[in-house]
Amino acid sequence: MRVELAEWTQRLPTRTRRQVRRNSIAGVVLGCLLMVLAVVGGVVRVVDRGFAPEVLGAVAILVIGGLCLWIAARRLRWMPPGAPDSPVRFTAPYAFELTDDSIEFPAFQGRRAESWGLDRTEVEVTGQGRGESVRLRHPDHRPRRFLASALAESPADVVAVVESRRPGRTTG
Numbered sequence: 001m002r003v004e005l006a007e008w009t010q011r012l013p014t015r016t017r018r019q020v021r022r023n024s025i026a027g028v029v030l031g032c033l034l035m036v037l038a039v040v041g042g043v044v045r046v047v048d049r050g051f052a053p054e055v056l057g058a059v060a061i062l063v064i065g066g067l068c069l070w071i072a073a074r075r076l077r078w079m080p081p082g083a084p085d086s087p088v089r090f091t092a093p094y095a096f097e098l099t100d101d102s103i104e105f106p107a108f109q110g111r112r113a114e115s116w117g118l119d120r121t122e123v124e125v126t127g128q129g130r131g132e133s134v135r136l137r138h139p140d141h142r143p144r145r146f147l148a149s150a151l152a153e154s155p156a157d158v159v160a161v162v163e164s165r166r167p168g169r170t171t172g
Contacts, residue, residue, distance in 0.1 A: 003094065017088055024075045030068050031070075034065030041058050075109075080109070121138045133146060134151065
């Protein structure tokens with residue numbers, strides 16, 4: 001059984017590998033350029049007039065450049081294999097899939113597929129009202145949380161289905 005995500009979560013445009021690679025390389029170039037300009041500008045300012053509040057602006061530009069570089073490099077590193085025109089998904093196609101003895105999470109941009117043993121997975125509804133979510137925990141993996149608005153089913157229904165699949169219970 002598959003636990004689907006709400007339709008709005010699938011609306012992000014799908015980019016090709018070529019587009020993602022081109023944008024990531026542009027991010028690396030922009031990040032490096034901002035960092036170089038910030039360092040040069042900061043050094044010139046300090047040498048010319050000593051430390052001044054304007055140097056803090058150079059530090060801010062340096063941080064922004066570093067973030068651009070880090071995000072672009074991370075996206076390049078996580079690029080899935082494939083042809084240049086193959087699509088790259090930035091969202092999971094579904095929340096997870098239940099088998100007889102495990103919960104299977106799909107792979108998507110930046111995350112590998114995972115399989116959690118159903119017998120060691122804790123599942124619960126947390127929050128109330130609009131802040132309600134389904135939280136899954138397993139001792140060998142990082143916890144996962146799905147907001148109620150991101151799921152096609154209600155959190156209570158998802159928990160009930162997972163609990164009904166546990167070993168020693170009847171399947172539903």
